[in-house]
Amino acid sequence: MDDIIFAIPNKSDFEEVRQYSSSDMVTKYLTWENYKSIEDFRKFFENSYLKKVVFPNLFRKILVNGNFVGTLHMLTREEGVIQIGFGLLPQFWGHGIGKSIFNKICEFISETYSSIEIIRADVNVNNIAMIKILESYGFVKMRGLDGGRFSYEYKADILRFKCLLFSNNDVEGLFEVGNLQQTPLSDFDYIISFYEESRINNFVKEMDNIGFLVIDNPAPYHYFFESRFGEIFDVYLIASSFFHAILNVQNTIFDKSGFLSSKLNVKEKQYFSVCYEEKYLYFLIKIFDKFSKNKFIQIERIMESLRDSVIIPLARETGEAAVDDITSIHWKNEDNLYLAYKATFVELEAEKIKNSIKILFNVICARDAMNPKMKIQIEKIKKNVKWI
Structure with missing residues (x-):
């Protein structure tokens, strides 16, 4: 594993940083200008690189296994937001070092600056390698910037959460x-x-x-x-x-939703038989329970399971729809299960969810395959849920 250090700049860095900051291959991706003149570079080196060494505006030289590979710049222009930028000498490109350095930068920020809420990185649109690193880490592209750049952001508390668990x-x-x-x-x-x-x-x-x-x-x-x-x-x-x-489940004794059996790809032994309508009602009762507790995100997930593991296969079984796969469904009419299917796509607002639940309830009440146990459950819902 590479030993990565962010060291405080010193005067002995002059030649290494000049080589780095005067390279066309490097500076075409950075925000600073290409210092062709040694005098222009000296001004930058003495007035910025050597002097800006403390938060909220600081430079660090990046050492990998004791060798200079590039520089890191971190600064804060607005409260709670730290902007990062780093570059590497071309000979270190394409070896995975950039990703390791980026991980180290993010860990350093999360451990050192508790006041930081957002980590921001502006990247050249042509810097494909850096864009891949940002997106793989979870950074979100927020907006385009002048000069052919994108601004990416990441919430520092997510990083702190992951780092704390890793340690x-x-x-x-x-x-x-x-x-x-x-x-x-x-x-x-x-x-x-x-x-x-x-x-x-x-x-x-x-x-x-x-x-x-x-x-x-x-x-x-x-x-x-x-x-x-x-x-x-x-x-x-x-x-x-x-x-x-x-991960070592061999057989399913019963699975009322059918969800885990399908995910684990195990067969259900016929000790207990659960028809699609029973599974439908099982999910619907869960939806009523979550709605009473304002658990809207969980309702969204249950509705997805109801749609994919009950409504779609039931429609295929009864011939109410031709189903190639979950994303390719051709309904033969626009009532009954079609209405239930549409009702599972709902915005997370109380009244809209309530209307969808009413549709789902009416659909199951209209089905013919209602056994005595299901009828008792339906009557219980009618008694306990006044708005249904």
Whole structure:
């Protein structure tokens, strides 16, 4: 592993930095001018490079295994935002060093500057290698800039969260789940695995002590943490033994939703038979429950599962639609299951969700395949949900 150091500039750097800053291959991607004149370069070296060495405007030379490879510039022009820029000598391009250096820069910022909320990087549109690094790290392109540049940003609390978990010896793995849609209500979803299940409770206390506060605990081992700058982390805490068990499932005794069976690709033994209408009602009851608790993001996910694992295969089975795959569906009429299908695509607003739930409820009530147990559940919903 390469030893990467961001060292404070000194006078002995003169020739190395001059070679770097006068290279056409390097400066075409940077914001500063190409210093062809040694006097112009000397002014930059003495008035900027050597003097700007403290936050919020600082230069560092980048050393890899003791060798000079380039420079780093970090500055703050607005409160809570740090802008970064770095460049490497051409002989170090294409070897993966840039990505390693970028990781080190982001870790350095997260560990050193607690007041920083946003990390920003402006990049030349032709600097494809740097754009790939930014996007792979999770930076989001915000806007175009003059001079053929893009501005990318990343939330520092996400980085702090990941770095803290990586340095925690009790945490075995961190897995990003992601969102169905990036909306104002979206959060950041993760699964955290632990080698020892007994360490999970200690972990929650530790997170609270370092500024990630628990704001909700809707189920055992399911927590919502809020960071200093208001980012929400939706986290499932799981022992790694659970993963081992789930990945070695042999048979399904029953699966009311059919979701896990399909994901794990295991066959269902016919101990219990669950028809599509029963699965539909199972999901619908979950939707009613989440709506009563204003869990709109979770409703969105349940509706996706209802659509993909029940409505679409049921429509194919009954001949109400011709289905090539989940994205290629040809409905034969625009009623019943078609209405249910459309209702699962809903904006995350209370009234719109309520209207969709009403449609879903009316559709299941109109189905013929209603056994006595389902009828009892339907009557219970009518009794308990006054607005249905």
